[in-house]
Amino acid sequence: MASRFARFKRVGDWLDERTGFRGVMRAALDEPVRGGARWSYVWGSCLVFALIVQMVTGVVMASSYSPSVTTAWASVAYMNDQMTLGWFVRGLHSAGASAMVILAVIHLLQVALFGAYKRPREVNWILGVMMLGLIFAFALTGYLLPWDQKGYWATQVATSLLGATPLVGRGILKLVLGGESYGNLTLTRFYALHVFVLPAAMVLLTTLHIALFRKHGVTPSWRGSDEELAKRTVPFWPDQLLRDLAAMAALFGLMAWWVFRSHGADLEAPADPTSSYDARPEWYFLPLFQLLKHFPGAAEIPAAMGAPLILFGTLLALPFLDRGPDRSPSKRKRYLAAVGLIFAGAIGLGLEARQDDAHSEGYRAQRERADRDAARARELAREGVLPAGGLAVWENDPDFKARKLLGERCLGCHLYQGAGENRAPSLDGWSSRAWIAGMLRDPDHPNYYGKTKIHDMKPVKGGEAQVRALVEFVFAQGGPQGVDEALRARGEELFGAMDCDSCHDSDGTGANQGPNMGGRASADWLRAFLRDPSEGRFFGKQNAMPKFGDRLAPSEIDVLVRLLVSERAKK
Amino acid sequence: MERRSLFKVLSGGLMAALGAVIAAPVLGLLSSPLRRRVQSGGEEPLPVADLARLTDGVPTRATVIAEVVRDAWSRFEKVPLGAVWLIRRGETVSALSTTCPHAGCFVDWEPQKKAFGCPCHGSAFDLAGKCTGGPSPRAMDSLETEVKDGKVLVRFQRFRQAKSDKEPA
Structure with a gap:
């Protein structure tokens, strides 16, 4: 044991002689904390920790993200829903973004309260305010990258405002978007900003910020004389470092808990420029969003530009306005009130936005629809997304496939939802009660067999009650759900x-002059019918419809069967 | 334990724990491809030609097209996987990969020599695919075939190059 320890030490000595790393470590750890270690000093360290979490999770996500309008959504859906712990890593990145905003504001408010921006620390305060701006720039550029409904529409709001800047707006917008509207270059540009430019700026500013902090040291409480503070001064290691680490652990625990609870970050349906989507930005942009509601029309642009200018202008000006040497808050009420007012205003606006949405029936309905679409799109994405990307995920939907197949294979003769040719019975509500009733009353109507070769059936002449009973009997052949049994039995009689059975059998197998009614319009019946409608129990020799058993795969027939069964269920 | 060494242990422990809880999900995500199939498609025998179109004893080139190929988040339809040489013998058909086992160039049929030849480094093969000259370490790679309802089906595969044994890539 001892010898192994000695060996470690020898390796350390060798390395130290060549790098001087022990000196650096000592300088880092022995930094004096004036007035002693405190829990209130942990916020800056927590921000650094959150930044590290963002960088690590960001780099890993970049290894499975593909920035283009055709691949962005699908690659995020794949990472989130199919790769191991992808949802957790992405969730951490999203929670980390929120954590950075919250921590930065706490850190800033504390610095303001302690008067730590005063001489000689003005430059460091400015660096800090700039970093707050960077955090928002990160949030704005990152939000678009998944190319989902939420990111697409929320970012539209921001870029439209940017484009409305007087004089230079159009040019700037085109530069940012890489074109006239959202497209591939928008994503690659936002991506480059988010993963290269902004991180480089953030690392640079963080380094400067910490270097200046080390130069000037912590700003202790305004209470206590210099002698008292000097007496309580301890080195950073271990008292302060342990507190910092404990706070980081608590922060991570909170973030992980949040991610587990929310099952990771939202991923909505792929961006659809044609959909109506009522976008909301992430919570930290809600105050700005709400502010715009209070400044309609021509006042909107000045408000949207003015509010951030006022916020950042006030913050940047603070050390130059509040220049007295006194750091006690009771002597600086004016300045603290200004800062407090700005943040209280932001919080108030944010809460108001939440309230508005909570009371809006329309917004709630919209949210429910968006959640449903998101869940469906992500389920469909598990089958892989076709090269057209994003929105092409909907082509995995059996309904979509069915409509496409129907268009290609059936609408040359049948009508469906306003499309197709009228040479055979209409498929709108095919074999629903209404369809059957209309057919019984007038089989030679163009919606039924009027345009076919089949004209052997005579219209059913009978009272309303009789037709309803017959309809129930025929309808019940397709399946027992929702059938009125008494009515069906009456129909059977x-x-x-009424002599229907002289042409139509109803045992499901026999061939007669007209189609056999047994099991008609059930899924099994449909499957057999589509395969070969010229079977004796169907149309026999009178059949003019192609045998799709030769032309479609069984899975394709199933897709059509499902669509027709759902038509039967229509009112 | 002294206060200072207790703090040392606590700090070290916390740092290690924080590192671990960040590293775990990150490594999980990065190593995800080890645990799942990321690409798939073309494992089944695919129809490449009609038997009737093949002349006995004359190699015919055919393209192998997979109905569906999955690649991570994408699904591609009708993807050309590669080409094969089909050689008919009566009612049976054999298939040779067009990829040279030496360095992966495209092996061509030379009708006047009635032999296969690789344009890159001059490997030569006879009609059965046996290497008759040049640097190729093994015969041309044969592929599984079957004839069903007049259609020739090939199970397309790639093999490692520059090895004397035929190993799937």
Whole structure:
């Protein structure tokens, strides 16, 4: 044991002689903390920690993200829903962004309260305010990258405002978007900003910020004389460092808890420029969003530009306005009130925005629809997204496939939802009660067999009640759900009494002059019918419809069967 | 334990724990491809030609097209996987990969020599794919085929190059 320790030490000595790392470590750890270690000093360290979490999770996500309008959404959906712990890493990155905003504001308010921006620390305060701006720039550029509904529409709001800047707006907008509207270059530009430019700026400013902090030391409480503070001074290691680490652990625990609770960050349906989507920005932009509601029309642009200018202008000017040597808050009420007012205003606006949405029926309905679409799109994405990307995920939907197949294979003869040719019975509400009733009353109507070769059936002449009973009997062949049994039984009697059974069998197998009614319009019946409608129990020799058993794969027939079954269920 | 060494242990422990809880999900995500199939498609025999179109004893080039290929988040339809040489013998057909086992160039059929030849480094193969000259370490790679309802089906595969044994890539 001892010898191993000695070996470690020898390696350390060797390295120290060549690098001087022990001196650097000592300088880092022995920094004096004036007035002693305090829990209130942990915020800066927590910000550094959150930044590290963002960088690590960001780099890993970049290894499975593809920035283009055709691949962005699909690659994020794949990372989030199919790669191991992808949802957790992405969730951490999103929670980390929120944490950075909260921590930065706490850190800033504390510095303001302690008067720590005063001489000689003005430059460091300015660096800090600049970093707050960078955090918002990160949030804005990162939000668009998944190319989902939320990111797409929320970012539209921001870029439209940018484009409305007087004089230079159009030029700046085109530069930022890489074109006239959102496209591939918008994503690659936002991506480059988010993963290269902003991180480089952030690392640079953080380094300067910490260097200046080390130069000037912590700003202790305004209470206590210099002698008292000097007496309580301790080195950074271990008292302060342990507090910092404990706070970081608590922060991470909170973030992880949040991610577990929310199952990671939202990913909505792929961006759809044609959809109506009522976008909301992330919570930290809600105050600005709400502010715009209070400045409609021509006042909107000045408000949107003015509010951030006032916020950052006030913060940057603070050390030059509040120049007295006294750091006690009771002597600086004016300045603290200004800062407090700005943040209280922001919080108030944010809460108001939440309230508005909570009371809006329309917004709630919109949210529910968006959540449903998101869940469906992500489920469909598990089958892989076609090269057209993003929105092409909907092509995985069986309904979409069915419509496409129907268009290609059926609408050359059948009508459906306003499309197709009228050479065969309409497929709108095919074999629903209304369809059957209309067919019984007038089989030679163009919606039924009027345009076909089949004209052997005579219209059913009977009272309303009789037709309703017959309809129920025929409808019930497709499946027992929702069938009125008494009515069906009455229909069955009438089927014999009115001589329908002289042309139509109803055992499901026999061939007669007209189609066999047994099991008609059930899924099994449909499958067999589509495969070969010229079977004796269907249209036999009178059939003019192609046998799709030769032309479609069984899975394709199933897709059509599902669509027709759902038509039957229509009112 | 002294206060200072207790703090040392606590700090070290906290740092290690924080490192671990960040590293775990990150490594999980990075190593995800080890645990799942990221690409798939073309493992099944695919129809490449009609038997009737093949002349006995004359190699015919055919393209192997997979109906569906999955690649991470994408699904591609009708993807050309590669080409094969089909050689008909009566009612059976054999298939040779067009990829040279030496360095991966495209092996061509030279009708006047009635032999296969690789344009890159001059490897030569006979009609059965056996190497008759040049640097190729093994015969041309044969692929599994079957004839079903007049269609020739090939199970397309790639093999490692520059090895004397035929190993799937």
